[in-house]
Amino acid sequence: MLCNILPHGILQRMESSDEPNLRNNNADQFVTTHWSLVYAAGDHECEESNRALERLCRAYWPPLYAYVRRRVNSIHEAQDLTQAFFERLLEKKYLTDADPERGRFRSFLITAFKRFLSKEHDKATAKKRGGSQRTFSVDFESQERNWGILQDTMTAERIYDRQWAVTLLNRVMSRLQREMERSGKSQQFQLLKDFIGGVGMASYSDVASELGISESAARMATSRMRSRYRELLRDEISQTVIAEEDIDCEVQYLFKTFAE
Numbered sequence: 001m002l003c004n005i006l007p008h009g010i011l012q013r014m015e016s017s018d019e020p021n022l023r024n025n026n027a028d029q030f031v032t033t034h035w036s037l038v039y040a041a042g043d044h045e046c047e048e049s050n051r052a053l054e055r056l057c058r059a060y061w062p063p064l065y066a067y068v069r070r071r072v073n074s075i076h077e078a079q080d081l082t083q084a085f086f087e088r089l090l091e092k093k094y095l096t097d098a099d100p101e102r103g104r105f106r107s108f109l110i111t112a113f114k115r116f117l118s119k120e121h122d123k124a125t126a127k128k129r130g131g132s133q134r135t136f137s138v139d140f141e142s143q144e145r146n147w148g149i150l151q152d153t154m155t156a157e158r159i160y161d162r163q164w165a166v167t168l169l170n171r172v173m174s175r176l177q178r179e180m181e182r183s184g185k186s187q188q189f190q191l192l193k194d195f196i197g198g199v200g201m202a203s204y205s206d207v208a209s210e211l212g213i214s215e216s217a218a219r220m221a222t223s224r225m226r227s228r229y230r231e232l233l234r235d236e237i238s239q240t241v242i243a244e245e246d247i248d249c250e251v252q253y254l255f256k257t258f259a260e
Contacts, residue, residue, distance in 0.1 A: 057086040059171070063106075064113050066163035070156040071117070085116045104250065105240040106164055110157070158257065165254040172232045176225065187211065188221060195222045196229055 061082055069078045089112075154162070173193070180189040191207045208218035237250050 060109060060167070061086065062167045063160050063164040064109070067110065067113065067156045067160035068117065070154070070159050081117065085113055088116060104242070104246070106161075106250075110160055161254070162257045165257050168236055168254065169233075172229060172236050175232050175236075176229055179228070180225075189225070192218065192222050192225060196226050 064085065065078060065082045068081050069075070072078050072081070177189055177193075180186060188211060191202075191210060194201055195204075195207075204215050204218050204222075208215045211218060213221075233251070234247055237247050237254075238244065241247060241250050
């Protein structure tokens with residue numbers, strides 16, 4: 001059972017870093033990668049493989065970019081390497097080695113990225129400098145605006161895990177937002193979302209007054225949002241681990257990245 005939804009202060013930073021995505025991206029861009037999607041992306045004979053790879057790229061590029069951003073001095077090189085890696089996933093059949101029995105998808109992806117960087121980054125960056133057309137378009141600028149949040153003393157591996165957690169939590173929050181918007185509760189989400197992770201910027205009484213409900217009703221609505229958030233969080237994580245019993249361990253590990 002989760003005792004807390006979000007570490008204190010993390011929710012506000014998450015929302016400021018991913019707010020453009022919450023407004024502009026469609027639902028498909030927030031679907032968590034299933035292992036079945038990984039297999040599809042690694043299957044050269046599958047007609048859906050290219051679209052599956054693009055979904056992988058759009059879902060998981062921020063943690064990888066954060067990792068390589070810590071490893072190299074050039075911003076442009078970090079951007080080129082991140083995009084080149086996803087472009088090589090199908091070409092080099094990296095995803096054919098993805099096996100859910102070997103561990104978490106989070107671990108597989110960083111292992112594949114490290115292998116790519118050690119063996120192929122020189123060729124990848126040379127190809128980019130030569131003017132190769134980029135297959136995927138991602139918002140590197142949004143990540144750069146939040147680069148200062150990361151501690152200079154953090155290793156690339158710790159930064160990767162921290163950004164993985166932030167990326168996952170952003171997707172969970174965006175799913176909750178879309179659900180409530182479809183239910184006609186957009187205003188309720190906007191006014192109560194801060195209370196999911198702890199104390200909101202306003203008081204319950206002020207929010208209740210703006211919503212035209214009682215304070216107890218506002219607290220009850222927040223409780224339901226918090227409960228649904230827990231469900232969505234577990235659902236997101238369940239799609240990147242082997243078995244249900246691994247979910248709690250992964251939750252604890254990801255939240256631990258904010259305490260280090």
